[in-house]
Amino acid sequence: MKTQTLAIDDLHVRRSGTDILSGVSCSLTTGQVVGVIGPNGAGKSTLLSAVAGQSGFSGTVTWSGSGAGSGYGRRPESADVGYMPQSCKVSAALTVLETVLLGTHERLGWRVSQSDIARATDILAELSLSHLASRCMTTLSGGQQQLVLLAQRLVRQPGLLVLDEATSALDMSHQISVLMLLKRYVVRHNALALMAIHDLNIAMQYADQLVLIHDGRLIHQDAPENVLSVENIRRCYGLDVDLVARPGGRPVIAPLARATA
Incomplete structure (x- = not known):
């Protein structure tokens, strides 16, 4: 199956004179569950809404070369998008x-x-x-x-799933079941799932890639173990943590305390 790409280029969202997102750019390919992480108010929901064509923005969002949106007020041109907003x-x-x-x-x-x-x-x-x-x-x-x-x-069976905290009301067992289902789905259908995740340990263990947003800017996009570094967690979440190594697996994040200046 041909790999498809979601390309986000210089995406900006400004509301009531305030920049919500500033110059977000990244490229994501199918066959992956990509977690969007960041503290409250970082711009995660705004990013997902823009990608799904549900809110205005400047910059471009393209899905497999077909514009999902460009400029303020544009709706998605692709019917291949399954969007689940936070309040649903x-x-x-x-x-x-x-x-x-x-x-x-x-x-x-x-x-x-x-x-x-x-x-x-x-x-x-x-x-x-x-x-x-x-x-x-x-x-x-x-x-x-x-x-x-x-x-x-x-x-x-959309090719692009955009899910804003689709597991927020679920217990840990059901969260993991949903993540495993999505991982099977994206491989089976050559799809891409882009979803906001609050639990950093769930994101570390089950996402294929992470996109870290802080103050409306993209801080890091990479494999979870590279994005969720001690330095990035301290910078974006204001927490000191230990990363506890696991044999044959990704580390577990152990919060210690609020970071001190």
């Missing part, structure tokens, strides 16, 4: 299966095919949600709703 909740009286099936259609007034149902059923099974298929969304916990909405994005 269903209040309509839909079942879990109906909610997932909505992901296969961009408009209402459609007929559901057997292949659509089969694909939605398979996704629910992969996320261990089959037993909830006939449940109303409004009866689910926040974490269960989050998993269903992720299934909705996956059912269309």
Whole structure:
């Protein structure tokens, strides 16, 4: 399968006279789960929204040579993007299966095919949600709703997944299950998953690459063990940490204390 590329070039976002993102540039290829990390207010959500074509920016974002956006007010030109924003909740009286099936259609007034149902059923099974298929969304916990909405994005099999904290309401076991599912998905479909991750140890162990954002600027893009250095964590998070080596694996981050000047 041909490698596809997400190219972000000199991306700027300015709101109410304040620079939210300043000159972010990076290039990411398919077959990877890429974590976007950084402290609160760093610009992670703004970056993901811009990449998904949901907010204005200056600079360019291209996906496989097709413009996902350029300049203020542009919408994505590619339908190959599955975007899950940070605040994502269903209040309509839909079942879990109906909610997932909505992901296969961009408009209402459609007929559901057997292949659509089969694909939605398979996704629910992969996320261990089959037993909830006939449940109303409004009866689910926040974490269960989050998993269903992720299934909705996956059912269309987009080449570019843009996920803003898609595991924030999940316990550690479910977070790891989702990351492992995404790692299988990007390989199987030659896709790219770009997702915000708050837990640095989850990011260290399960992302293929990390993009570190601080004060609206890209600080480092590389393999997790190179991005999450003692120096970068201290600079961006204000924490002193130990990196505890593991035989045959990436180190574990052990926070010590707030960094002192």
